[in-house]
Amino acid sequence: MEINKNVCIVGMGYIGLPTAALLANRGFRVHGVDVNKKAVDTINKGEIHIVEPELDTFVKSAVNSNMLSAHLEPTEADIFLVAVPTPFHHDKLNSVTNSPIPNLDYVKSATQAIAPFVKPGNLVLLESTSPVGTTEMMAAELEAAGVDLSEIHVAHSPERVLPGQIMRELIENDRVVGGINPASTKAAAEFYRTFVEGEVLETTSKTAEMAKLTENAFRDVNIAFANELSMLCDDMGIDVYELITLANHHPRVNVLQPGCGVGGHCISVDPWFIVNSANGKAKMTEQARRTNDYKSEWVAEKVKNAALEFEKAQGRAPIIACMGLAFKPDIDDLRESPALYITQKLNESHNVIAVEPNIEEFDGLKLVSEEEASNADILVYLVAHKEFKAHAFSEKSIDFAGLFKR
Numbered sequence: 001m002e003i004n005k006n007v008c009i010v011g012m013g014y015i016g017l018p019t020a021a022l023l024a025n026r027g028f029r030v031h032g033v034d035v036n037k038k039a040v041d042t043i044n045k046g047e048i049h050i051v052e053p054e055l056d057t058f059v060k061s062a063v064n065s066n067m068l069s070a071h072l073e074p075t076e077a078d079i080f081l082v083a084v085p086t087p088f089h090h091d092k093l094n095s096v097t098n099s100p101i102p103n104l105d106y107v108k109s110a111t112q113a114i115a116p117f118v119k120p121g122n123l124v125l126l127e128s129t130s131p132v133g134t135t136e137m138m139a140a141e142l143e144a145a146g147v148d149l150s151e152i153h154v155a156h157s158p159e160r161v162l163p164g165q166i167m168r169e170l171i172e173n174d175r176v177v178g179g180i181n182p183a184s185t186k187a188a189a190e191f192y193r194t195f196v197e198g199e200v201l202e203t204t205s206k207t208a209e210m211a212k213l214t215e216n217a218f219r220d221v222n223i224a225f226a227n228e229l230s231m232l233c234d235d236m237g238i239d240v241y242e243l244i245t246l247a248n249h250h251p252r253v254n255v256l257q258p259g260c261g262v263g264g265h266c267i268s269v270d271p272w273f274i275v276n277s278a279n280g281k282a283k284m285t286e287q288a289r290r291t292n293d294y295k296s297e298w299v300a301e302k303v304k305n306a307a308l309e310f311e312k313a314q315g316r317a318p319i320i321a322c323m324g325l326a327f328k329p330d331i332d333d334l335r336e337s338p339a340l341y342i343t344q345k346l347n348e349s350h351n352v353i354a355v356e357p358n359i360e361e362f363d364g365l366k367l368v369s370e371e372e373a374s375n376a377d378i379l380v381y382l383v384a385h386k387e388f389k390a391h392a393f394s395e396k397s398i399d400f401a402g403l404f405k406r
């Protein structure tokens, strides 16, 4: 495929903007689209509105060379690439599995926005992590809007990049590409091979969608096992970290680490997409999700019990310092964060202060310095941020983050 093409990328977030900046630096003319005007204005100044190493350099050079510009509306292009959010509805449950339902509203509105501009010969790509059948649904929406599907190619290629390493992984990672028909798969694979140095693996759109969900569900199930062990070990008086280290010496065992739950917009969300479409058959995937969510309730209960013990002994309610709010170490991302959930839950009934080195304020919580928190009566370590690694473990500390493991 020639690189001298126009690409319209819908969604200028953690996935869309790095992809846009990379493609623009590789010779594609990129028209970025976002509904967020502030993001559009920032990008057009050659600046970035999200935190990702090296992205600023890529965006600056792409905008300065006029290969990338951002807009509120799509335009005609050779290739359309959709990278909008795919969360779940917090307030709607599947009546069979009582599990959250995927929210595909963003994909639908992005598809409706590009439909008037899609013309014969175009390639339409969905990169958002999606329930099985979403790419076909997108194609059906385009057809309903008057696009002749026999004249275009539609495919899915899930994104697997790790925040913090996106610019490198966009190029180096292997890529699964699946079209709604073999010609779409070929056209999409040809596009990705222009900038991906990893293997480009061809399949169908449904298998590509399920591959991404499988990767995240695999990790969720493994972490659920670790979290289950952590609760059993607590009853048995066994150090779960020592236990897992010993078990992992087996050449074919690799148990992941327990935590205070599982968060983020991927691992704690995507397995529900499998559960929701499985009609009650995805029992293990569902149980893993529920175990990981339950771990956060369990942690909150443990802290409440410790607070009760303190009150009995000291005759006053303790000040509880929650250490870390983000969903994983050394980031500022609070999406679906179990640490934030636990802190808010404790804050409803207890005297709580919180430390989160990566953010400055959070509505409804009293954020304090590490120094101030060290004077609290109970220190609850929820996230293994690098700042906390220098702390000394004391009888005031409760560690759910594996910071003080042997």
Ligand SMILES: NC(=O)c1ccc[n+]([C@@H]2O[C@H](COP(=O)([O-])OP(=O)(O)OC[C@H]3O[C@@H](n4cnc5c(N)ncnc54)[C@H](O)[C@@H]3O)[C@@H](O)[C@H]2O)c1
Residues within 6 Å of the ligand: 010, 011, 012, 013, 014, 015, 016, 033, 034, 035, 036, 039, 083, 084, 085, 086, 106, 109, 110, 113, 127, 128, 129, 130, 159, 160, 161, 162, 163, 265, 266
């Ligand atoms: N961030 C990651 O590390 C990561 C990794 C793998 C997969 N994914 C998946 O990629 C997809 C995008 O994730 P993200 O992290 O980039 O999300 P994000 O929230 O950072 O960015 C999405 C952007 O889309 C914009 N948007 C929403 N609806 C729109 C519309 N109709 N038209 C134009 N713009 C619209 C939002 O304003 C936002 O700027 C999701 O499905 C996510 O699960 C993300």
